Amino acid sequence: MNKKLVTLIIVILISFCFLSFVVADNVTHGDNSTTDHDKTIDTKPVNTNKTTDKNKTDDKSHNYILAQGSGSDIKFSDGFRGFMLDYSKPPASSGDEFKSVSASKASNSNTLKQAIMGCYKYGLSGQIGSIMAEVIQSGSAPSKVSGASSASSSNGVVKINNHTEAVFSFEVLESVSGNVSDYFAYKVSLRTINSDNTNQTNLTNITNTTNITGNFTNLTELFDNETNATFWEELFDFLLFMADMLYDAWEHIIDTLIDDILIFISAVEELIKLYEEIVAEIQAMMDAIQKLLDMLDSLWKELDAFLKLVTIMLNAIQQLFNWIESLFNYIYGLISAIISLIQQLLGLLYSIINFILGLINQIIAFIMDLINQIMSLIQAIMDFLKTLGNVLVSVIESAVIIIGAFVIITIGAFIYNRIR
Structure with missing residues (x-):
């Protein structure tokens, strides 16, 4: 009141x-x-199936229904909202062509209708996408949406509250190309249940x-x-009647608004839970980052010690290089001194060799002079002997003749004596 x-x-x-x-x-x-x-x-209520019939007529003239999105839960150009029926095929993309056929084309159409109407009946319209995906893949409706009103082949009615009914239209949208999945689609409109039982129905x-x-x-x-009646009594009655009418007309809107607010609050609660989960994930990530920073700090300390060790090793290597450089300088000086000594020894040897060669040359020259003198002496002797030899040859020839004759005579005498 x-x-x-x-x-x-x-x-x-x-x-x-x-x-x-x-x-x-x-x-x-x-x-x-x-x-x-x-x-x-x-x-009389507006025929909500008029649009569907028109679309079917357009389908016959090849004016196909177009997808207005991509994925498993999308809207179509005929105003229907559809859900994928075949998960073995890819989902539709925006602009894909479909044609409308009877809702009974789906193998489990009654279950799908019950699930959709149950979502609206029990205030789960905000979760209809995930619920329908579960129903289509499992083949059965979950208990939280079961028990909704039955539906005919293409229509269904669910009482939302005491003043509002939801009128559903169903269809199956077949892919024209056949390359993507078919969709089970629905469209819903609300109509008022008047409390004065005048059967006056309003869809919008x-x-x-x-x-x-x-x-x-x-x-x-x-x-x-x-x-x-008096003017004021009629006005008061009229205003009371108007108040009742307006209250009845707007009550379902207020109830729907309250339901939407409750759904919004539920969504906000889910968002808060999601936010809490995100904050928890962020906190876990921050803890992990802190642990990572601790690990990096210890790693940096180890790296710092390693760098110090590398510095010490580099200094040692530098000192080793300096020692090697000093050693090389010493060896270079030693080699230079040895080379200088060798050069001096070679010079001394060259001088000795030159001296020996000169001495040998002098000895050879002396020997040659001695040989020349001996040869001259021999030549003189030979000349003397040659002169003396001619006389000796004559004497020797005469001696040979005398000795030969003597021998012959002796032999002849011996032979003669033997013969006798």
Whole structure:
């Protein structure tokens, strides 16, 4: 009742704004006062399948439905939201062509419909993507979304609360190319369940506003035609009726808003949990970084000691190089001295050799002179002997003849004596 009183106060302010327009409308259309006010206002629900039928007609003319995203959970150009049916094929990409067929084309279509309607019935519409992926891969709906209302081949209705129903349309979108997975798609719209059982159905807030405006005009005419009551009583009744109507018209919106706020709060809680997990991960990462820094610090200390050791080794190597350089200088000086000594010895040897060669030359010259003198002596002797030899030859020849003759005679005498 308190809500109605608050709504009444707001409506009073709004009513005075519209009252002048209503009076002007009645004056202008005074000839309509005989209208049958008992005539029921036509508030037939809009056919939510009209778009689907149109898309099917377009499909026959090869105007295919286009994917408006990529992945396993995407929107399509006909306003439907679809989920991958075949995970063995790649998901659709933006711009891929599909054609609409009956929802029964899916092997487990009833389970899929139950899962989608259950998500809305139990306030899990924010998790519908992960739930549908689980249902499609496992083939069965989880217990948290089971028990939703049954659906026909292409439609389904779920009561969200006492004033709102969700009307579902289902279809299967087949890939034209066949290279990507087919999708099970749905579209949902809300309609109001009126508390006065007048069967006046509204699918959108715009339709609700239109019906309220039409009822407002009819009630104004009714207010003008009722002359037995006082103005203030009729105005009060009218305002009460308007308050009830506005309360009934906006109650489902408020309930939906509250549900959305609760979903948002749940999402915020999940975000906070995610933030806490991220903070925990960051803290763990900071701890790991701290451990890494400690390891780097110890490593730096070891590296510093190693660098000091390398410095000592370099100094030792430098001293060794200096000692080797001194040794090389000493050896170079020694070799230079040895070379100088060898050069001096070679010079001395050369002098000795020259002296010996000169001595030998002198000895040879002396010997040659001696030989020449001996040869001259021999030549003189030979000349003397040659001169003396001619006489001796004659004597020797004569002696030889005498000796030969003597021998012959002796032999002849011997032979003669033998013969005798």
